[in-house]
Amino acid sequence: MLVKKGIILLCFLFPWIHSGQGSIEELLTMYNTESIPYVTIEDIKDEIDNIVVLDSREIGEYKVSHLKNAIYVGYDQFDITKVSEIPEIDKDTKIVVYCSLGIRSEVTSEKLKLAGYHNVYNLYGGIFEWINHGYPVFNSKEQRTDQVHPFSEEWEKWLEKGTKRYQE
DSSP states (O other), rough: OOHHHHHHHHHHHHHHHHHHHSSSHHHHHHOOOOOOEEEEEEHHHGGGGEEEEOOOSSHHHHHOEEEEEEOOSSSSTOOOOHHTTTTTTTTTTOOOEESSSSSSSHHHHHHHHHHHHOOOEEETTTHHHHHTTTTEEEEETTTOOOEEEEETTTTTTGGOOEEOOOOO
C-alpha cells in the first residue's frame, strides 16, 4: 500500500520536478521584484491597438515575431533617449513593456520609470503567454505568424503554442 501511494505521488510530482519550475508565477517571483505593476493579457487584449507597446527583447527575437504595433526598444542596447524621440510617447502615456516572459521587461520598465514615465506596466508572462492564449503575433513584414523566438532552450519550455524559431 505504501509503495502504491509513493508511485502515485511520484506521478504527480514528476512533471513539476522535470519542468524545473512549477509555474510562470513562481518563475517571475524568483526573478522579479514587482517594482513595476503587471498588466495581464486579459487587461490589454481589447485595447492593444490604443496603447503604446514596447518590445524589450533583442532584435533577432523581435524580427521573428512581436505583438501588433509593438515598438522595438531592445534590452542590451536599450537607450532611453531613443524612447523619448518616439512621437506617440510622452511622460503620461500608458506604456506596456514585454519580453519573452516578463523578466527583461521589468528591468526596461524600471529604466522608463527612472526617466520620468509615470504610466508603465510589465506584461505578465510576456509574448509567451500572449501566444499561449492564442493571440496573434506578427513577423518583420507585419504579417501574422505562429513563429516565436524561444530565447533559449531553458526558456522554450514556457512556450506551449506556436512554432519555435531561433532566427528570422
